[in-house]
Amino acid sequence: MLKIKGYGDNLTVNGVRIGDLSPSEHEKIEREKGGKNYKPLEDVVVSHVRDSSTLICRKPSTNDVTPYVEEELIDGLCCYSAVNQGQLNKTIVEAVVKHLEEEKLPTVPRSIRHKYMGAFLLAATEITQMDRVVPKVAGVEAPELMFKLSRLWGYQTKGIPENEAIVVVANGNFHGRTVTAISMSDDSDSRDNFGPFVPGIERVPFNNIEALSSLFKEKGEKIASYLAEPIQGEAGVIIPDEEYWFKVRSLCNEHNILLAMDEVQTGFGRTGANFAHQLYNIKPDLMGCGKAAGGGILPVSFVAGKDEVIGLLTPGSEGSTFGGYPLASVVGIYAIKVLVEEKLAENAKIRGAQLMGHFENMKNEFPDKIKEIRGKGLLTAFEMHDSSKLDGHKISIELLKKGVYAKETHKSTVRIAPALTIEAFQIDNIADAIFNVIKEI
Numbered sequence: 001m002l003k004i005k006g007y008g009d010n011l012t013v014n015g016v017r018i019g020d021l022s023p024s025e026h027e028k029i030e031r032e033k034g035g036k037n038y039k040p041l042e043d044v045v046v047s048h049v050r051d052s053s054t055l056i057c058r059k060p061s062t063n064d065v066t067p068y069v070e071e072e073l074i075d076g077l078c079c080y081s082a083v084n085q086g087q088l089n090k091t092i093v094e095a096v097v098k099h100l101e102e103e104k105l106p107t108v109p110r111s112i113r114h115k116y117m118g119a120f121l122l123a124a125t126e127i128t129q130m131d132r133v134v135p136k137v138a139g140v141e142a143p144e145l146m147f148k149l150s151r152l153w154g155y156q157t158k159g160i161p162e163n164e165a166i167v168v169v170a171n172g173n174f175h176g177r178t179v180t181a182i183s184m185s186d187d188s189d190s191r192d193n194f195g196p197f198v199p200g201i202e203r204v205p206f207n208n209i210e211a212l213s214s215l216f217k218e219k220g221e222k223i224a225s226y227l228a229e230p231i232q233g234e235a236g237v238i239i240p241d242e243e244y245w246f247k248v249r250s251l252c253n254e255h256n257i258l259l260a261m262d263e264v265q266t267g268f269g270r271t272g273a274n275f276a277h278q279l280y281n282i283k284p285d286l287m288g289c290g291k292a293a294g295g296g297i298l299p300v301s302f303v304a305g306k307d308e309v310i311g312l313l314t315p316g317s318e319g320s321t322f323g324g325y326p327l328a329s330v331v332g333i334y335a336i337k338v339l340v341e342e343k344l345a346e347n348a349k350i351r352g353a354q355l356m357g358h359f360e361n362m363k364n365e366f367p368d369k370i371k372e373i374r375g376k377g378l379l380t381a382f383e384m385h386d387s388s389k390l391d392g393h394k395i396s397i398e399l400l401k402k403g404v405y406a407k408e409t410h411k412s413t414v415r416i417a418p419a420l421t422i423e424a425f426q427i428d429n430i431a432d433a434i435f436n437v438i439k440e441i
């Protein structure tokens, strides 16, 4: 019979105690029992966190007595921007513990009202400055729902003939891994062997207003929305021209096309504003959030938007068992409270400028190695020249040796996006490690 006992390192499943496993034994179990859909950094296993930006990890043992040694790692990625509030943010953790131990209301479905939904909707509509919010769970569900809402509005309000609605997306996008999301993608690793894809999608080059304008002119009557990330994160932190989004907004208005922005990665203070579209002084009709919407504690996502669009939903047309369930609502509310009260966007701006200053020095020092540096707030990346020596994965492994966790996005680009609670000395430490790795390769 399956036997599970103990907590922490004493957690033992069928006689296997996790505190006894070496990094290679962890890897072996994952290889044999898991899907082979990830390639995590080699020879390192996170054990726990020490503070908001420090992970304690296990590396291969240097002796014959213990299966591993433990070391500190500065977290330069914070779970792909899911932990903007910092690991184990005190306000959010206290709210969760209180909620479970005192309030005692973890889970009820949407078919019966619970008292935290109203509070979540009040907080989420206020922070997003939108009319309505629909809670979901995973990040990918936000662009998925924006896609559905675009079609719904396209048929019911714009009058697009049945089954002919088009959603326009950008080359190089990343909206997640469902069939709709990969139908929008142009990345062959995500798409190959998963067709047929969702129809009614047109792709344009990102940050190319002429291409968007001519597509709108050609097919505008059937286009429901332009769905895009304000800054492309997974593509390697691709920042559009300052005027791009203003021009896109005007074009969308002119052609009666919705602007739907995927802020799953750029939202919640990451880029130096609460939401990245605010950097460009525009407002989308729909906005999808995820990741840090759950404060690094639970998966929480949502779509916020205008009444004219979200107001079209009817019972049965959309739903989610865990979308906005009581515990998620509490986490969502306190994730917003921390965003506001801990001034995360402001800190992202200040610490981001500090990091970009370091990158600037690095680029000046090693112009033959660093091709470009990019960043808004604490969503930053450096791209190296194309050469086998300047490989992003190798850089990540070398950084690990110097106590920094970061990961390449594409072959030659490394993204640095730490928690927005990060302190000045930690930014300096990350930058020193990068500087030394680049110097040595």
Ligand SMILES: Cc1ncc(COP(=O)(O)O)c(C=O)c1O
Residues within 6 Å of the ligand: 080, 138, 139, 140, 141, 143, 174, 175, 176, 177, 229, 233, 234, 262, 263, 264, 265, 266, 290, 291
């Ligand atoms: C812009 C964007 N949208 C959607 C997603 C998907 O989120 P999740 O992996 O939580 O489904 C991501 C994840 O990286 C993202 O960056």
